[in-house]
Structure formats: structure tokens, C-alpha cells
Amino acid sequence: xxxxxxxxxxxxxxxxxxxxxxxxxxxxxHRLSTTWNIIFNTHPSYNTARFKKLSGNIEFTDNxxxxxxxxxxxxxxxxxxGTQKIDKSGNGYFIxxxxxxxxxxxxxxxxxxxxxxxxxxxxxxxxxxEGYVNIPEGETVNKIRLRNSRQIYPLDFEIRCDDFKISxxxxxxxxxxxxxxxxxxxxxxxxxxxxxxxxPLRYRGINIYQSGYGxxxxxxxxxxxxxxxxxxxxxxxxxxxxxxxxxxxIGEAIALPEGRGRFLIKEFLPSAIFGGQNIGSALIGxxxxxxxxxxKVLLPLRFPDFDKMRNGHFVFYTANTDSLLMTxxxxxxxxxxxxxxxxxxxxxxxxxxGFVMMMIGCFVSFFMSHQQILIExxxxxxxxxxxxxxxxxxxxxxxxxxxxKLSRILARQxxxxx
Amino acid sequence: xxxxxLLSITTFVYGLAAVLYIIAWIFKKPQxxxxxxxxxxxxxxxNTAGIFLRWVESYKLGIGHAPLSNMYESLIFFSWxxxxxxxxxxxxxxxxxxGAFVSPIAFLAMAYASLPNISDRIQPxxxxxxxxxxxxxxxxxxxxxxxxxxxxxxxxxxxIKQTDKTEKIRLLSSFPNLEVLDELTQQMVVVxxxxxxxxxxxxxxxxxxxxxxxxxxxPKETWSLITWFVxxxxxxxxxxxxWHGKQIAYLSIIGFLAVMFTYFGVNLLPGLHSYAK
Numbered sequence: 001x002x003x004x005x006x007x008x009x010x011x012x013x014x015x016x017x018x019x020x021x022x023x024x025x026x027x028x029x030h031r032l033s034t035t036w037n038i039i040f041n042t043h044p045s046y047n048t049a050r051f052k053k054l055s056g057n058i059e060f061t062d063n064x065x066x067x068x069x070x071x072x073x074x075x076x077x078x079x080x081x082g083t084q085k086i087d088k089s090g091n092g093y094f095i096x097x098x099x100x101x102x103x104x105x106x107x108x109x110x111x112x113x114x115x116x117x118x119x120x121x122x123x124x125x126x127x128x129x130e131g132y133v134n135i136p137e138g139e140t141v142n143k144i145r146l147r148n149s150r151q152i153y154p155l156d157f158e159i160r161c162d163d164f165k166i167s168x169x170x171x172x173x174x175x176x177x178x179x180x181x182x183x184x185x186x187x188x189x190x191x192x193x194x195x196x197x198x199x200p201l202r203y204r205g206i207n208i209y210q211s212g213y214g215x216x217x218x219x220x221x222x223x224x225x226x227x228x229x230x231x232x233x234x235x236x237x238x239x240x241x242x243x244x245x246x247x248x249x250i251g252e253a254i255a256l257p258e259g260r261g262r263f264l265i266k267e268f269l270p271s272a273i274f275g276g277q278n279i280g281s282a283l284i285g286x287x288x289x290x291x292x293x294x295x296k297v298l299l300p301l302r303f304p305d306f307d308k309m310r311n312g313h314f315v316f317y318t319a320n321t322d323s324l325l326m327t328x329x330x331x332x333x334x335x336x337x338x339x340x341x342x343x344x345x346x347x348x349x350x351x352x353x354g355f356v357m358m359m360i361g362c363f364v365s366f367f368m369s370h371q372q373i374l375i376e377x378x379x380x381x382x383x384x385x386x387x388x389x390x391x392x393x394x395x396x397x398x399x400x401x402x403x404x405k406l407s408r409i410l411a412r413q414x415x416x417x418x
Numbered sequence: 419x420x421x422x423x424l425l426s427i428t429t430f431v432y433g434l435a436a437v438l439y440i441i442a443w444i445f446k447k448p449q450x451x452x453x454x455x456x457x458x459x460x461x462x463x464x465n466t467a468g469i470f471l472r473w474v475e476s477y478k479l480g481i482g483h484a485p486l487s488n489m490y491e492s493l494i495f496f497s498w499x500x501x502x503x504x505x506x507x508x509x510x511x512x513x514x515x516x517g518a519f520v521s522p523i524a525f526l527a528m529a530y531a532s533l534p535n536i537s538d539r540i541q542p543x544x545x546x547x548x549x550x551x552x553x554x555x556x557x558x559x560x561x562x563x564x565x566x567x568x569x570x571x572x573x574x575x576x577x578i579k580q581t582d583k584t585e586k587i588r589l590l591s592s593f594p595n596l597e598v599l600d601e602l603t604q605q606m607v608v609v610x611x612x613x614x615x616x617x618x619x620x621x622x623x624x625x626x627x628x629x630x631x632x633x634x635x636x637p638k639e640t641w642s643l644i645t646w647f648v649x650x651x652x653x654x655x656x657x658x659x660x661w662h663g664k665q666i667a668y669l670s671i672i673g674f675l676a677v678m679f680t681y682f683g684v685n686l687l688p689g690l691h692s693y694a695k
Contacts, residue, residue, distance in 0.1 A: 171541070171542065173542060173544060174544060175542065175545070177545055196548075197546055198545070198546070198549040198627060198628045199627075200628075209629060211630075341630045343630040343631065348626060348632065355622070358615060359612075359619065362611070363612065
């Protein structure tokens with residue numbers, strides 16, 4: 001009932017996801033109104049006393065009057081901060097400026113992205129599916145089996161596996177699994193493509209992935225059995241060139257012409273080894289000459305002239321190798337099937353949008369901040385005192401460094417004008 | 419000269435740098451500290467050269483791929499990211515005591531890579547790893563891991579330093595002060611969190627292009643998510659609840675344990691990431 005072994009699809013795990021979603025929504029909404037008011041405040045006000053108390057404040061003096069300075073400073077600040085507000089005080093001015101107010105939304109962007117991920121996965125689980133199908137080479141399917149419910153799911157089109165190839169590195173580890181597929185609609189092939197791992201085929205919103213393979217199992221063998229096939233042997237006298245033709249079955253023995261003894265086709269090997277090499281399928285014959293020991297004769301189907309090498313009295317030549325090869329190779333489980341993962345997930349673009357938003361949101365919330373500065377210019381005695389104060393909602397140390405840089409620029413500007 | 423030899427040399431160079439950082443801290447001598455910094459830079463150069471040489475060697479073997487495909491290669495890259503990131507931190511904060519707590523992690527990762535049960539053979543890429551996402555995924559993940567490793571080292575320093583309320587212990591006086599350690603932990607966690615997020619996302623996009631699902635609750639995926647939640651908790655606790663100091667240091671240590679389990683422990687469980695053993 002608790003589905004411990006499939007907990008990610010269990011009701012209580014889904015409930016936890018819903019709880020997480022509700023939690024994030026509730027917390028975000030709760031905080032959003034305050035943030036919203038800060039961001040979309042059309043008449044920003046500032047508290048002079050609060051700025052004057054800040055730790056990173058910098059003060060310097062200038063010989064010119066506040067009226068001269070406000071003109072120079074005003075344009076510098078306007079360039080660096082979008083919005084600014086200049087107020088006249090008793091004996092000078094206040095410049096208040098701020099930027100990146102919207103970065104306060106960073107955390108909400110992240111939270112919204114999590115909502116998108118959850119929504120996307122919900123869309124996927126409601127409208128999508130995940131299934132698999134095994135297709136033997138040369139065969140066509142129009143339905144798949146779903147992974148979770150184990151139900152059969154019909155497709156709107158057919159998939160034919162034309163070929164499956166597996167290649168290996170020299171070390172023996174697999175290098176590539178490749179399926180040649182054809183999509184068939186209304187009995188007409190509409191798309192032909194090879195797929196490999198990491199390079200799926202997408203057709204009408206359905207994705208087809210290379211995910212496995214195998215050899216056809218024994219019970220799937222076609223009905224034609226090589227044992228029922230007549231083997232046509234040409235037996236040629238090496239010296240005279242005289243050829244005799246005989247027909248026999250596997251396991252059957254014949255008397256050799258010219259009274260040279262008996263010949264038996266002992267067995268069929270799907271892959272015979274000669275000199276350490278795999279020479280493919282072969283018939284194994286036993287030659288028993290008069291008064292001599294039985295000798296093994298190898299008759300590889302792919303190399304009909306092979307027996308010449310033996311230098312015997314007779315050369316055995318299999319005349320119907322083509323027909324035997326056709327029977328034997330489709331027969332002897334040399335046929336592969338390809339294992340395909342077939343999925344449809346209309347929610348994946350919602351999830352990807354969530355991914356992009358999450359990266360942007362994280363970046364904004366970690367590395368950008370809402371910065372506010374206040375510059376006070378006021379006349380005291382014969383000189384003008386300038387106070388540069390500022391704060392940010394994050395990374396106060398970084399803000400203090402920025403203030404130092406700004407005051408250097410402002411101070412330099414003052415000397416240039418002298 | 420082959421990459422394995424060069425990387426073995428790197429291991430010893432990192433070991434030497436770690437010893438010198440510790441000597442400089444314990445005996446409060448500036449000279450071993452400066453030497454340690456230079457030796458660490460030499461180690462980083464060897465490490466970089468080793469990674470590139472291995473890359474070149476794989477092409478010479480005809481199976482060319484970025485050296486980011488198995489446990490050995492990931493450990494080498496992990497050490498490299500830790501050292502590079504640490505060099506940046508040392509340069510910015512001008513404090514070498516942190517090196518005594520961070521460089522041993524890089525050394526241990528290299529030493530672990532040279533154990534006999536971790537094969538240093540250059541192997542061809544299996545079909546599942548043949549993707550352009552390999553580099554993006556592994557690089558983002560390990561940049562995240564290394565930032566968390568440095569945060570872990572600094573959190574340990576914080577916990578040691580804060581036991582000394584009267585500031586009388588000589589060994590601890592050269593530590594950066596508590597506020598700096600706290601701030602540094604936070605910064606490293608932020609960097610790590612951004613990269614871990616990137617790592618999980620690149621992994622998900624890759625999984626979707628290779629297997630047809632962006633998330634399949636494979637143990638490595640699940641544990642990376644657990645790690646992500648631990649650090650997300652840390653960030654929320656700090657920014658929303660004003661947690662500082664000891665509490666943050668503990669969370670950063672728990673987070674790094676989760677990182678280590680995601681990296682090594684998960685290999686004990688069956689799953690899709692089994693090639694990373």
C-alpha cells in the first residue's frame with residue numbers, strides 16, 4: 001500500500017510534491033505584496049537618517065558651491081543609476097538614486113520555475129506516456145507496451161526495423177548500437193532514419209530511442225529447418241575431373257563413387273572455426289575411405305571451394321550453398337531485435353522553460369541586488385561637504401566597494417574642474 | 419612522459435603544498451606559506467597539462483574523448499577544480515590558512531585516484547556517454563562539488579575557531595575572523611548551488627535526449643536532488659531566518675556529506691550512472 005519499492009509513483013510521494021508546491025506558493029504570495037510595493041513604488045522615498053547611519057559611508061570636501069556640484073554629480077549619477085531624485089535641503093542638496101529594483105523578484109523567478117517543473121511533470125504524466133517495444137529485424141509494429149501499467153498502447157503509425165547493428169571496440173566493449181528504422185503510415189513509408197543512443201527519432205510528438213537489443217529467441221525460429229533441406233554435393237575426382245552429383249540430408253551417409261568408401265554429413269555448425277578464424281556456418285562431413293581411418297571434412301557454406309585445399313582423391317563441393325545459407329542464417333538465431341524506448345511528453349517544454357527560468361532566477365538572486373544611494377551635498381563654513389552613502393538588499397560588502405569606487409569618481413571629477 | 423606519470427607527480431606536488439600550508443599555519447611562518455602557494459600553482463599546471471595530455475593520448479588511441487568519463491578522470495578533474503577555485507579565493511582574501519584546510523582535500527582526491535582499484539586506463543566511450551552534453555554536465559557538476567568542498571573546509575575552520583571565545587589560542591589567531599569565514603562559506607555555497615543547479619539541469623536535458631525521460635529517479639539523480647535541497651535549506655535559513663555562523667557551518671558540512679554520497683556512495687546502489695565507478 002505504501003509502494004516502498006516504487007515510492008516515486010506512490011500516492012504519498014505525490015502528496016509530498018503537492019505539499020511542497022502549496023508551501024512555495026503560500027510563502028511566495030505571503031512575501032510578494034511587500035516586495036511588489038518596493039518594486040512598483042512610483043514615489044520612492046528615503047530616510048536620510050537611515051542612510052547616514054550606514055557603515056560604508058564616505059565623506060570628502062570640495063571648494064565649489066553645492067549648486068555647481070549638483071550639476072556635475074547629477075549627470076554622473078543619472079548615467080550610472082536609472083532613476084534619481086534631487087531634493088533641496090537647507091544648505092545644499094540630496095541626490096537619491098537606485099537601480100535593479102526588479103532583482104528583488106529573483107527568488108520569485110526561482111519559485112515560479114519550480115512550479116513550472118511540477119506543472120510540466122504533471123502534464124507529462126497526464127498526457128504523455130513511456131513505453132517500449134522490441135522489433136525483430138525486418139518486422140513492423142504498430143503498438144508498444146507501457147512501462148508502468150504494462151498495458152498495450154496502439155500507435156498512429158507503424159515502425160519497421162530494417163536492420164540492427166552492434167559494433168565493438170577492439171577491447172570488446174560495445175561501441176555503437178544502431179537501428180535502421182522506417183516509419184510507415186497508411187502502408188506507405190514516410191520516414192527512414194538510423195537511430196543510435198543519444199540520437200533519437202522524433203515523429204509526430206513521439207520520441208523513439210535506442211535502448212536495448214537482443215538475439216531472437218529459439219521459439220521464434222522460422223519453420224524451415226536446415227535438417228529438412230537436401231544438400232547437393234558435387235564430388236569431383238581431383239585427377240580425372242570426373243564429377244558425380246549426390247543429394248543427402250544432415251546425418252545421412254552415402255556410398256562414394258569409384259568404390260572409395262563412404263561419406264557422411266555429420267552436422268551443421270552455425271559458426272565454424274578454422275585456424276582460429278570464424279569462417280561462418282559450415283557442414284561437417286566424415287570421410288571413411290577403404291581400410292583407412294575416418295577423416296573430418298570441413299565444408300564452409302561461404303567458401304564452396306574450400307575442400308580443394310585438402311588435396312584428397314575427391315573434392316567435395318556444396319552446390320546449393322545459397323539456398324542453404326538462407327535457411328541456416330535466418331534459422332540459427334542470427335537475427336537481432338532492437339529494443340526501443342517510445343515516449344511522448346508534451347510537458348517537456350514547460351519543464352525546459354522552468355530550467356531556463358531557474359538558472360536566470362538563481363543568477364539574479366545570488367549575484368544582483370537592489371542598490372540605493374544617497375549623496376548629500378551641503379555647505380559648511382567656506383567649503384562643501386559631500387557624503388556618499390548607499391545600501392543594497394544583498395552583498396553589503398560588495399556595495400561598500402562600489403561606493404568607494406563611486407566616490408573616487410566623484411572626487412576626481414571635482415579636481416578636474418579646478 | 420605520459421599523462422598517468424604527470425598526474426602521479428601532481429599528486430605529490432599537491433601533497434607537498436598541503437604539508438607546507440599546514441606548516442605555515444602551525445609555525446606561523448610566512449615563507450613556507452608563500453612557497454606553498456607557488457607549489458600549488460605548479461601542481462595546478464601539472465594537473466592541467468595531465469588532463470590535456472590524457473585528452474591527446476585518447477585521440478592517439480583512436481578513441482578520442484574528453485577525459486571526463488570514469489571515476490579516475492572525474493577525481494583528477496575534481497582536484498583540478500578545487501585547486502583552481504582555491505587559488506582564486508586565496509588571491510582575493512590573502513589568507514593562506516584556508517589552504518591548510520582545502521589543499522588536503524585536493525590531495526586526497528588525487529591520492530584516491532591513484533589507488534589500484536581505480537583504473538587509470540583510457541577506455542573508449544560507451545554509447546550512452548557519446549554526447550556533447552558529457553562535457554557540459556560533468557564540468558558544471560564538478561565546479562559545484564569543488565565549491566562545496568571549499569565551503570566544507572571553511573566551515574570546519576569556523577567550527578574550530580568559534581570554540582575559542584577568548585581568542586587566546588595561538589593556532590587560531592591566524593584564521594580569518596568569524597565574520598569573514600561565515601561570509602566565505604555563504605559565497606562558496608552560492609557558487610556551488612548555481613553550478614549544482616546547472617549540473618542537474620544539463621543532466622536532465624541529456625537524459626531526455628538519451629533515454630527519453632528527463633528524470634527517472636535513478637539514485638544519482640535522487641541524491642543530487644537531496645544535496646540540492648540541503649543547500650537550498652541553508653540559503654533559505656540564512657536569507658529568510660537570519661541563520662549565521664555555527665548553524666550555517668553545520669548545514670554546509672551536512673551538504674558536503676550529501677555531495678560525497680552523491681559522488682561515491684551512490685555507486686554502491688544500482689542505477690543509470692554505473693559507468694562512473
